[in-house]
Amino acid sequence: MNADKKLARILKQLAKPAEKGGDAARPSQPLADFLSRTTDPVLRSAIDRASRVLQATAVQRAQVPQEEAVATLRPLVNNGLTDSAALIFLALAEQLKALDLEAILPLAPTSKCLAAWLKAARFPEKSLEEKIITSADLAWHTVAFDWFIDKGDLALAPPVLLSNLLAKRPRPKHAGKAYHYLGATTGALELGGAEGEPCR
Numbered sequence: 057m058n059a060d061k062k063l064a065r066i067l068k069q070l071a072k073p074a075e076k077g078g079d080a081a082r083p084s085q086p087l088a089d090f091l092s093r094t095t096d097p098v099l100r101s102a103i104d105r106a107s108r109v110l111q112a113t114a115v116q117r118a119q120v121p122q123e124e125a126v127a128t129l130r131p132l133v134n135n136g137l138t139d140s141a142a143l144i145f146l147a148l149a150e151q152l153k154a155l156d157l158e159a160i161l162p163l164a165p166t167s168k169c170l171a172a173w174l175k176a177a178r179f180p181e182k183s184l185e186e187k188i189i190t191s192a193d194l195a196w197h198t199v200a201f202d203w204f205i206d207k208g209d210l211a212l213a214p215p216v217l218l219s220n221l222l223a224k225r226p227r228p229k230h231a232g233k234a235y236h237y238l239g240a241t242t243g244a245l246e247l248g249g250a251e252g253e254p255c256r
């Protein structure tokens with residue numbers, strides 16, 4: 057089991073209400089063990105905050121400042137802890153829905169989380185699609201590209217995205233790998249043309 061799945065399982069366990077008569081502190085030991093093996097102090101602090109968020113009541117979660125929500129999410133996303141970050145993203149949806157699109161894109165760990173933000177923020181899908189078309193580099197380096205593959209009009213894809221896909225350009229740790237999309241999307245993306253320089 058990789059580190060992300062292991063951490064996500066620990067966090068899910070911590071989020072469950074303690075069974076009547078059970079030992080509420082019991083799940084904290086796996087978390088302590090995980091933290092002891094995490095050498096990056098920023099990431100370790102983010103994981104600790106994430107565990108407290110998931111154990112909090114809905115009222116307590118609503119009181120988490122937006123800045124703290126962002127500071128908790130960013131290290132998880134940047135280190136590719138996608139499943140774990142998704143738990144926090146959804147738990148702090150109220151704080152995150154007030155962010156603008158360019159602020160939320162680097163924080164969304166999955167395309168499903170981005171879709172949830174669109175709904176919560178009442179942000180039009182068409183506006184996101186337009187942003188992807190005009191800001192291909194931003195899309196490639198966030199899950200906006202993953203969302204576009206699932207929901208967008210691939211015939212409108214900017215040529216640079218096809219170039220990146222064919223060249224299998226690196227993407228962030230949390231984003232889908234280019235080769236995952238090659239077979240299913242190349243034909244449709246070619247409708248938009250194949251010219252343009254890859255994003256760096």
